[in-house]
Amino acid sequence: MNPPVSIIMPVYNCGQYLTAAIESILKQKFTDFELLIIYDRSSDASDEIIDKYHKQDSRLRIHENRGLGIISALNCGLDLAAGEFIARMDADDISLPERINSQYNLMKKNPECILCGTWYKYINEEDKVLSEIPLPEHDSEIKTLLAVSAVFAHGSVMFRRSALGNLRYSEAKPNFAEDYRLWTELAFRGRLAVIPEYLYHYREYSASLSQRVSRELASDTAAAGMEYLSKNREFIFSVLPQLLSRENLSLKSKKQKKYFFSLVQQLGIKLVLAEYLKPGWYVFFCSLRSGQARPLFMLKYLFSLAALLLHAPGVYENIEKKLIKFKKIFFVCIRHNSGSGV
Template sequence: MNEPMVTVLMAVYNGEKFLKEAMESILTQTFTDFEFLIINDGSTDNSVKIIEEFNDPRIRLIHNEKNLKLIASLNKGISLAKGKYIARMDSDDISMPDRLKKEVNFLENSLEYGLVGTYYTVIDGEGVNQRNVSYPSSNDLIKLFLSLNCPLAHGSIMGRCELFKQNLYGSKQYSAIEDYELWTRIAKVTKIHNIPEYLFKYRVYGESFSDTKTQLMYNQTLELSKKAYKNNIKEYKKLIKEQFLEESYTEEKEEVIEYVNEWLVSFVKRLLYVHEFGLALKLYAKSIKINKFK
């Protein structure tokens, strides 16, 4: 039997509320050559029952003997993946029908790129669209903005399997932002792209972020971004100069609201004394667009 082109990797812990919808969005993809590798991380709700109700041979369900948490579960999945590519998916999000097809096409035709994501739509607990978020598409801008925040939607990512196997999710120091930390390492060895289409829906609802978790993510993001900037300051200076000279970003035709969130407020207060970092903030604010739904 031929190995699948893609391993769609999902870790599930008590995800019964939105799991069925998330799985259906993968199993109805226009691209069909994939295995759906689901790591059940010790769920105590009806998650396993929901998974087993799907009669689809592409599903491969693995049970952890105990709750290992997200990072260990994802790394376990990476070690078991059979695909040429690994696509991430979370149990409360939604992938649009052409997501896998378009990501595979990009990676197949762009061999210098190891990782690809997409624009995304934020939805609430009822599935109602809240806003569209578009991150930079170019490798240079993505690399630059990794010194500010994470310009990639984790659940939308597809990457080359060997790249993931050589660069696992890792640091306990950044346990709340495991994806952002990984991308800062991967950016050193390959190019990264965002497909400029809204191919993923990211669900934000009351239960998904506690105040404690939000604060932890905030603190870890600030720490990691400072580290990333200081470790790559010469390259960032060059990138910032090039981006401002070439005006490589473009204005969207639709009405948009420039989005500068609370992370950037803290960056401005604490790091604006670095001239190049201040220019990077300005470019970030100009490039990250959010189109709110009315």
């Protein structure tokens, strides 16, 4: 009989953290799963670690995916998965013992739910907690904020295989936001949920990611978000009044409100740029995160409230001049930073 949960873990050169990642899965309270490790031939100790655990625990299934990259590995995992539910897991992160059990129980009790994440914490190379991310919990909030953020930590998600169908990660082009694009495709096939507990530790590297990769990730995430916004604009505007209502905000903790408003600000500037500038500018805008371009990136906060009120009766006339001024500032910064070689 097939296990109800398949956990997909792509592995390539993660030897330093792989043991902890595998152990965190094998020590889950929920035990009826298969751990699908899709590995490329690594130059570190990853292959030896995988082989050791494969011999020790029959729940591990391993598959070699030589030289084909992360997206191919993930798609291979989706094709091999036998479970009713599919969970993601990154080879350098940590799943807390209750994670799989909590997600499985929520999705089993709520058949309309097709994807479930959890709150998570950023940790560094020494496992020190850097920050805590208390995600929005409700379907309409998650679907709205997907326009500006992947929302979930990559490896923290569980989704329903029946909702996935033939949908796979896109291999059409280099893709630094592979999970985000899949989630935006899945979003309106059912309800999304978040468990309000810190059940996942997402590892952040201080020096190992190059500036180019960081820019590519920001650019690809921005492009995916703009595509999602253009498809679901009507829905987003229909639920915003309720999301920003005093009643809804009163239910959130101070930390939740802070995180929620940071995403709402990003949504605001995206709406301004989508409304008044070519969509490509937003992608360019989000790739400028450091150095001389940082002042330009920080401009995103200036007109977020105005953007959210764009479609409210009688408001447009009051903010039109500010938006025109914003466009002038924006293009001055573009010219300045282009001249600086950014």
